[in-house]
Amino acid sequence: MYFRDEFQRICSGEVRIPEVTVMRDVAIAKSEFVPGEQAVTKIQNFQNYDPLFDYCSLPEVNENNKINS
Numbered sequence: 001m002y003f004r005d006e007f008q009r010i011c012s013g014e015v016r017i018p019e020v021t022v023m024r025d026v027a028i029a030k031s032e033f034v035p036g037e038q039a040v041t042k043i044q045n046f047q048n049y050d051p052l053f054d055y056c057s058l059p060e061v062n063e064n065n066k067i068n069s
Contacts (some may be wrong), residue, residue: 006051011040017049 009015021044038048046052055061 003052003055006045010043010052017046019045020049020052021045 006015008018010020022040023042023044024039025041043052
């Protein structure tokens with residue numbers, strides 16, 4: 001669960017990467033009592049952050065990308 005752990009750390013604000021943009025749904029974010037990953041709709045510009053970009057190199061992910069394109 002390495003990738004999920006990294007994702008959760010970014011969503012919670014435990015890890016801050018200057019070039020990574022965390023997009024949150026304002027309506028969901030305002031309704032949450034505890035900020036977390038539920039309000040995050042996407043993470044952008046993570047190509048220079050190896051712990052997340054490594055996920056893109058997994059064979060299962062690449063196979064799904066070939067099917068969906």
